Amino acid sequence: MVAFHTSTLTQLAAGLRQRKFSSVELTGACLARIEAHQGALNAFISVTREQALKEAASADRALAAGTGGALTGVPIAHKDLFCTQGVRTSCGSRMLDNFISPYDATVVARLRQAGAVMVGKTNMDEFAMGSSNETSYYGPVRNPWDPSLVPGGSSGGSAAAVAARLVAGATATDTGGSIRQPAALCGVTGMKPTYGRVSRYGMVAFASSLDQAGTLTASAADAALMLREMAGFDANDSTSVDRQVPDYVAALGEPLGGLKIGLLREFFEKGLDADNERRVREALRVYEGLGAKLTEVSLPHLPLSVPVYYVVAPAECSSNLSRFDGVRFGHRCENPRDLNDLYRRSRGEGFGAEVKRRIMTGTYVLSAGYYDAYYLKAQRVRSLINADFNRAFQSVDVLIGPTTPTPAFALGAKTSDPITMYLNDIYTIGANLAGLPAISVPCGFVRDLPVGLQIVGPHFSEARVLSVAHAFQQVTDWHSRIPGSYA
Amino acid sequence: MILRWFSHFATHVHLTTMALTREQIASIAGLARLELTPEEIPVYQDGLSRIIDFVGALDRCETANVVPMAHPLAGLSQRLRPDVVTEQDRHEQYQSNAPQVAAGLYLVPKVIE
Numbered sequence: 001m002v003a004f005h006t007s008t009l010t011q012l013a014a015g016l017r018q019r020k021f022s023s024v025e026l027t028g029a030c031l032a033r034i035e036a037h038q039g040a041l042n043a044f045i046s047v048t049r050e051q052a053l054k055e056a057a058s059a060d061r062a063l064a065a066g067t068g069g070a071l072t073g074v075p076i077a078h079k080d081l082f083c084t085q086g087v088r089t090s091c092g093s094r095m096l097d098n099f100i101s102p103y104d105a106t107v108v109a110r111l112r113q114a115g116a117v118m119v120g121k122t123n124m125d126e127f128a129m130g131s132s133n134e135t136s137y138y139g140p141v142r143n144p145w146d147p148s149l150v151p152g153g154s155s156g157g158s159a160a161a162v163a164a165r166l167v168a169g170a171t172a173t174d175t176g177g178s179i180r181q182p183a184a185l186c187g188v189t190g191m192k193p194t195y196g197r198v199s200r201y202g203m204v205a206f207a208s209s210l211d212q213a214g215t216l217t218a219s220a221a222d223a224a225l226m227l228r229e230m231a232g233f234d235a236n237d238s239t240s241v242d243r244q245v246p247d248y249v250a251a252l253g254e255p256l257g258g259l260k261i262g263l264l265r266e267f268f269e270k271g272l273d274a275d276n277e278r279r280v281r282e283a284l285r286v287y288e289g290l291g292a293k294l295t296e297v298s299l300p301h302l303p304l305s306v307p308v309y310y311v312v313a314p315a316e317c318s319s320n321l322s323r324f325d326g327v328r329f330g331h332r333c334e335n336p337r338d339l340n341d342l343y344r345r346s347r348g349e350g351f352g353a354e355v356k357r358r359i360m361t362g363t364y365v366l367s368a369g370y371y372d373a374y375y376l377k378a379q380r381v382r383s384l385i386n387a388d389f390n391r392a393f394q395s396v397d398v399l400i401g402p403t404t405p406t407p408a409f410a411l412g413a414k415t416s417d418p419i420t421m422y423l424n425d426i427y428t429i430g431a432n433l434a435g436l437p438a439i440s441v442p443c444g445f446v447r448d449l450p451v452g453l454q455i456v457g458p459h460f461s462e463a464r465v466l467s468v469a470h471a472f473q474q475v476t477d478w479h480s481r482i483p484g485s486y487a
Numbered sequence: 488m489i490l491r492w493f494s495h496f497a498t499h500v501h502l503t504t505m506a507l508t509r510e511q512i513a514s515i516a517g518l519a520r521l522e523l524t525p526e527e528i529p530v531y532q533d534g535l536s537r538i539i540d541f542v543g544a545l546d547r548c549e550t551a552n553v554v555p556m557a558h559p560l561a562g563l564s565q566r567l568r569p570d571v572v573t574e575q576d577r578h579e580q581y582q583s584n585a586p587q588v589a590a591g592l593y594l595v596p597k598v599i600e
Binding site for chain 2: 100194195196210238239241306308314318325326328330332336339340342343344345347351353356360363364365373374378379381382383384386418432433434435436
């Protein structure tokens, strides 16, 4: 009997190809594990048992015929904002509680094409707006390391599912840190590619100039395997970049020697937990031991990334979420008096508090008289932050620092003040504003909780970012630690 | 009217020292087509005031002659596609998600008397 849950995505894909076990066997075990822990973690919004077993049987036939793809028969989960044909796509919102997607997102279609079996849709902050998974209409996700703590967000369900080894890999999205922050808080590997690298078609939009799809897995090697299948040009996404996708798996072995690592001075300033800093500095010494050279760099405008984000993201959100009108799909209020009442009550009832707060913030900063002062101003500062990154990448290959200021925090600890919650993403937002690829990998523990190390690279340097993360995981085992209750 | 114009002007000038009023929250909610209960208004008044105050930090950053950045990949222009029909007629499938349809049309309350 193979211990499925302690195997990586890469190992499961290889085991299936070698016919060591069947996809039906593996998928069945995976579904049983998801169902056994759903009560404790609430990591899933929908479990697609019947469809998954059907897909698994078909994967087994492909494997028998020798026609399998890179992920044939491997169970994965999708964050519940990727449209999945015939399956509810709720976005963690009452607004879409009744929405059955009529089509597949490109990411979903490509992973299916590669043979992956979908076992369910993971819980998330409503419309991906949150850093703790507490804004979900379906209730919060619990952190597998300690159920009284949050898993991070917005991709908290995907991160918790991988941390508890309910699945070996899950899709996720990152608008301001929604892949990397939960990866750090749950002790898994979270990869956000360059803006435009992965198609956003069929991914419910939050902030269109920032949103990007990526992966949550147990290792960088697994992220490389998944991303290779997800990435690439898509005519259905007008911001998709037509550029060849390197073989990320083949590039993992790229030697580190002489790698120039930039330490972001601004990342080590006030607010960083002293123990988190210690773990990050220990990781940097590991890189030095592998032949990398460290230099300190400064991005003077980076401290403004959170205020820039909380103008740009709400502005784009208020515009994107105007499509939810109670007319064509989604929640509709009872007995509307007139059209305006229909709009107002459907939206007022369908959206949760954080989503409404962001829509209104966006509406305010875009309204007459304020546009120049807030939105245009934020876009100008965004230019300065982007220029800071460009300047840094002239002298270093990657930037490394912490992913989050602290380890996971308690449920309810940061819900009263939006700013306290927003500052969780202080180290991750920069990469979204500049559209850069970035990964978070586990780099140790503080008070028995995992801590994340963030690696940021220039545009389209996913292969380099993944190989830098992989090199660390070859000489450390933080990424293979599993929370006690799920070992 | 003049007073309202002035208060807009005043908040426009002093970005960082403002608290939004109940009336402003009600007006923003109206623009955003969001029905708020009377109990919700003070909650958003507090939250939005904090956020607007927080993002006011941008005001202290010198940005004269800086080009606003709307898209993270500089120099990339919006792609155009040939002007051909690519959509298939799937209105029945799409309308299966609609709250109310009849004869292929979305139904809403009467708009014109």
